[in-house]
Amino acid sequence: MAGKPTGKQTDRQRGSAALWVDGAYKALIEGGIDAVKVMPLAKALNLSRTSFYWHFEDRGALLSALLMRWQDKNTGNLVARTEAYAESISEAMFNLYDCWIDTALFDTEFDRAVRNWGLTSDAVQDLIQHADNTRRDAVKAMFLRYGFSEKQADSRAATVIYTQVGYIAMLVREPLEPRVGRMPDHIEIYTGQVPSAAEIRRFRARHGMSENIHA
The missing domain is CATH 1.10.357 (Tetracycline Repressor; domain 2)
Known part of the structure; x- marks a missing residue:
């Protein structure tokens, strides 16, 4: 049976808000706003889609964070x-x-x-x-x-x-x-x-x- 995730493992699985914004920034620069989507970002960041929701309510919240940056x-x-x-x-x-x-x-x-x-x-x-x-x-x-x-x-x-x-x-x-x-x-x-x-x-x-x- 797999053990319970450690704190470090959980951090890697969840990523961080800044990491998601970094990914959104890169996607925006390279492909425009249509490229800033949760699933492609999760794949590029090697994170699960569910980890996104530890930090953002939805895609709109991520876009707001990007604009704030x-x-x-x-x-x-x-x-x-x-x-x-x-x-x-x-x-x-x-x-x-x-x-x-x-x-x-x-x-x-x-x-x-x-x-x-x-x-x-x-x-x-x-x-x-x-x-x-x-x-x-x-x-x-x-x-x-x-x-x-x-x-x-x-x-x-x-x-x-x-x-x-x-x-x-x-x-x-x-x-x-x-x-x-x-x-x-x-x-x-x-x-x-x-x-x-x-x-x-x-x-x-x-x-x-x-x-x-x-x-």
């Missing part, structure tokens, strides 16, 4: 970067640009997948709109802190956010160096100010890039 990571980190200390608007923009380089801060593929999901779900599209408004408001507040007028801050924030949304939607693929090389020029366009050589060097250094700049 997206909001916490992408929108949460973006807002935090706009609020990070900076001595100038150029430096503040470089703080924001950390999101476009560091996938630990902002997951572009996740953002694209959720936006594609929103094409088939009004509820998800509403969440996307709310997220975009939150991001835009955060960037606007950043511009306001550096003395821009209400109108200027709003227009510049919209340009920053919607340009990045377009970049994501267009599936732009390019090497890091030329992209980072254009960032000082982008900042001048967005802010009307030229980043200093020191600001450029600090930004490049924290992303492990050489100080060979043209400023």
Whole structure:
């Protein structure tokens, strides 16, 4: 007769909520929202279907957890970067640009997948709109802190956010160096100010890039 499952065996059989969300994330990225289903996820994770219900009431609860992860990571980190200390608007923009380089801060593929999901779900599209408004408001507040007028801050924030949304939607693929090389020029366009050589060097250094700049 088989013995009673130990605590460790039970943990393996049940998995964890985070493990299921990890699986849902991978499925969403690779196959879209229609690929996020309990049975295929259970098979991919080598877990039983019943173990899913230790953590989630139903598929809808899993999808809600997935969207929460997206909001916490992408929108949460973006807002935090706009609020990070900076001595100038150029430096503040470089703080924001950390999101476009560091996938630990902002997951572009996740953002694209959720936006594609929103094409088939009004509820998800509403969440996307709310997220975009939150991001835009955060960037606007950043511009306001550096003395821009209400109108200027709003227009510049919209340009920053919607340009990045377009970049994501267009599936732009390019090497890091030329992209980072254009960032000082982008900042001048967005802010009307030229980043200093020191600001450029600090930004490049924290992303492990050489100080060979043209400023």
